[in-house]
Amino acid sequence: MSNKLVLVLNCGSSSLKFAVINANNGDEVISGLAECFNLPDARIKWNVSGKKDAIHLPANSAHSEAITYIVEEIIKKEVGLAEQLIAVGHRIVHGGEHFTQSVIVDKQVLAELKQCSSLAPLHNPAAILGIKAAQEAFSTLPQVVVFDTAFHQTMPEKAFMYALPSHLYKEKGIRRYGMHGTSHLFVSREAAKALNKPLAETNVITAHLGNGGSITAVKGGKSVDTSMGMTPLAGIVMGTRCGDLDPSIIEYLITREDYTLETVMDMLQKQSGLLGISGISSDFRDVANAAAEGHKNANLAIDMFCYRLAKYIAAYTVPLGRVDALIFTGGIGENSDLVREKVLNLLTIFGYQIDEAKNKATKLGKQGIITQENSPIAMVIPTNEEWVIAEDAAALVSA
Numbered sequence: 001m002s003n004k005l006v007l008v009l010n011c012g013s014s015s016l017k018f019a020v021i022n023a024n025n026g027d028e029v030i031s032g033l034a035e036c037f038n039l040p041d042a043r044i045k046w047n048v049s050g051k052k053d054a055i056h057l058p059a060n061s062a063h064s065e066a067i068t069y070i071v072e073e074i075i076k077k078e079v080g081l082a083e084q085l086i087a088v089g090h091r092i093v094h095g096g097e098h099f100t101q102s103v104i105v106d107k108q109v110l111a112e113l114k115q116c117s118s119l120a121p122l123h124n125p126a127a128i129l130g131i132k133a134a135q136e137a138f139s140t141l142p143q144v145v146v147f148d149t150a151f152h153q154t155m156p157e158k159a160f161m162y163a164l165p166s167h168l169y170k171e172k173g174i175r176r177y178g179m180h181g182t183s184h185l186f187v188s189r190e191a192a193k194a195l196n197k198p199l200a201e202t203n204v205i206t207a208h209l210g211n212g213g214s215i216t217a218v219k220g221g222k223s224v225d226t227s228m229g230m231t232p233l234a235g236i237v238m239g240t241r242c243g244d245l246d247p248s249i250i251e252y253l254i255t256r257e258d259y260t261l262e263t264v265m266d267m268l269q270k271q272s273g274l275l276g277i278s279g280i281s282s283d284f285r286d287v288a289n290a291a292a293e294g295h296k297n298a299n300l301a302i303d304m305f306c307y308r309l310a311k312y313i314a315a316y317t318v319p320l321g322r323v324d325a326l327i328f329t330g331g332i333g334e335n336s337d338l339v340r341e342k343v344l345n346l347l348t349i350f351g352y353q354i355d356e357a358k359n360k361a362t363k364l365g366k367q368g369i370i371t372q373e374n375s376p377i378a379m380v381i382p383t384n385e386e387w388v389i390a391e392d393a394a395a396l397v398s399a
């Protein structure tokens with residue numbers, strides 16, 4: 001099978017992750033990160049076949065300078081790959097209701113993407129900058145956009161509607177969209193393979209636990225409910241995001257305390273979650289280390305993280321009826337035996353019995369079942385969102 005190499009770009013507001021992936025098997029030929037955009041310290045680091053390198057970009061560089069450097073200096077000169085690329089795949093956080101699947105970029109798609117920007121004001125404009133810079137750098141290559149929200153477009157109305165006056169949905173598009181779709185799609189597909197069942201007959205609950213996190217009920221390969229909402233703020237406890245919250249707290253803080261809307265939203269997005277509760281860090285490893293040393297609020301942060309997670313998992317038995325497997329993925333899901341053990345112990349009502357040795361051994365990229373033989377199945381599946389993007393891009397280009 002010939003290589004199908006795709007340049008995958010994941011543009012944030014101040015950083016850009018990139019990789020060249022073989023869509024046939026997910027192999028990463030090269031990967032890297034450009035960061036600190038618009039700052040004196042703008043830089044790029046990358047990794048080619050285990051060899052790491054880094055350079056400083058000119059001060060205040062951003063997407064366009066970074067993409068030019070990635071294309072000219074790394075992909076063309078260093079690894080001589082440019083002529084083998086078949087497409088550029090872009091991760092887009094929010095596709096609204098318009099985008100239910102990945103598409104090749106044209107003028108109309110760009111215009112529609114701009115319209116979705118109000119739903120993800122921090123992320124979508126950055127991705128559009130990335131598309132434009134990639135179009136300039138590779139004028140002959142097709143650009144494909146792959147959406148975090150698309151996988152969740154199969155949710156039924158009863159799951160995606162908020163209990164608000166319905167004109168807000170019809171006229172303003174206010175509804176739950178869900179995120180991390182490529183990850184939930186990837187691990188649910190891998191779970192069906194691991195269970196040796198047809199995807200259409202496989203029901204799983206997928207817990208993507210990274211710095212951001214979301215839980216999805218996947219029935220026969222389709223998302224039927226998910227924990228994030230119109231934006232990535234809703235759902236479980238995250239690194240710095242609060243997850244579900246009584247909205248009246250916002251009014252309370254603004255009208256009775258000295259907060260503005262801006263400071264409240266900044267707090268909910270950037271100073272809450274594991275960071276806010278523990279007062280230590282948004283990084284799970286730091287919080288776990290402090291908890292192990294007896295830090296009270298670090299312990300509370302982990303307890304709240306696991307408790308909320310377990311409640312979501314229990315709730316998602318409702319849309320599924322039968323659960324073939326519970327899947328842990330993302331940095332925390334793939335590596336923290338502590339979280340997995342705590343969560344499964346909170347779910348013993350469903351019969352989960354952890355296999356402690358397997359649970360402890362399954363980390364650092366390993367896949368496997370972490371429950372005992374007579375227990376319902378819980379397993380770890382490392383995610384690979386970049387591979388999904390490369391596969392979708394390759395499929396669209398071949399079609």
Ligand code: AMP
Nearest residue numbers: 210211212283284285330331332335336
């Ligand atoms: P992600 O956003 O998927 O890269 O995940 C980032 C989160 O994974 C951070 O909170 C990390 O602390 C956490 N993480 C990464 N490695 C480990 C590990 N070995 N044990 C526990 N948590 C980890």
